[in-house]
Amino acid sequence: MNLALFDLDHTLLPLDSDHEWGEFLARTGAVDAASFRQANNEWFAQYQAGTLDPVKYLEFAFGILSRFPRPQLDEMHRQFMTEVIQPAILPQAVELVKKHLDAGDLVAIVTATNHYVTKPIAAHFGVQHLIGAMPELDDHGNITGKLLGTPTYGPGKITHTEAWLDKLGLNLAGFSRSYFYSDSQNDIPLLELVTDPIATNPNAKLLAHAQARGWPVINIFDGHAQ
Numbered sequence: 001m002n003l004a005l006f007d008l009d010h011t012l013l014p015l016d017s018d019h020e021w022g023e024f025l026a027r028t029g030a031v032d033a034a035s036f037r038q039a040n041n042e043w044f045a046q047y048q049a050g051t052l053d054p055v056k057y058l059e060f061a062f063g064i065l066s067r068f069p070r071p072q073l074d075e076m077h078r079q080f081m082t083e084v085i086q087p088a089i090l091p092q093a094v095e096l097v098k099k100h101l102d103a104g105d106l107v108a109i110v111t112a113t114n115h116y117v118t119k120p121i122a123a124h125f126g127v128q129h130l131i132g133a134m135p136e137l138d139d140h141g142n143i144t145g146k147l148l149g150t151p152t153y154g155p156g157k158i159t160h161t162e163a164w165l166d167k168l169g170l171n172l173a174g175f176s177r178s179y180f181y182s183d184s185q186n187d188i189p190l191l192e193l194v195t196d197p198i199a200t201n202p203n204a205k206l207l208a209h210a211q212a213r214g215w216p217v218i219n220i221f222d223g224h225a226q
Contacts, residue, residue: 054151066145
């Protein structure tokens with residue numbers, strides 16, 4: 001059994017699910033559109049630049065989610081999946097994941113985007129294991145606005161991936177081959193640890209790093225807007 005890890009946004013999806021979730025909330029009137037879009041765009045720009053404070057961002061994101069009772073939130077997410085995410089999922093992304101699932105590999109999505117937004121997306125790809133930032137829940141399953149543990153961002157992806165594998169009685173060194181697909185320089189710490197780092201639809205910073213290191217580069221979104 002090999003290990004196959006996937007980033008999500010701009011790797012398997014030709015969009016950023018976190019940013020699009022915010023746009024969906026603004027478009028549907030769930031939040032004040034003007035003020036929220038400004039904040040959402042500022043956070044996204046910081047993420048792209050690699051200057052994001054992940055704890056502050058997640059407190060902001062979870063704070064928005066905490067405004068809604070869980071049944072209402074879940075209904076909004078179902079609409080988000082139908083209107084935004086499912087139409088954006090491309091066959092070649094599904095096939096890339098399926099190749100590893102069919103080979104019997106241990107497959108996980110490791111994303112900086114929070115677990116609530118991404119769990120249904122991982123399920124759509126047929127991936128059981130999801131590593132994402134966890135929101136605190138109250139006794140009724142409502143999101144409180146607080147972050148549980150630490151962010152799954154940058155080096156945090158290593159911490160959380162190793163903890164997940166440890167719970168399974170495994171470790172990275174125990175796999176003959178370990179793959180990680182990512183588009184972003186933020187994921188270089190984990191990319192450096194696997195046997196098969198694959199720059200997938202890489203941004204300019206990751207592309208330069210991948211070329212310098214001799215890593216494979218693939219683009220599964222050729223012909224599609226990113």
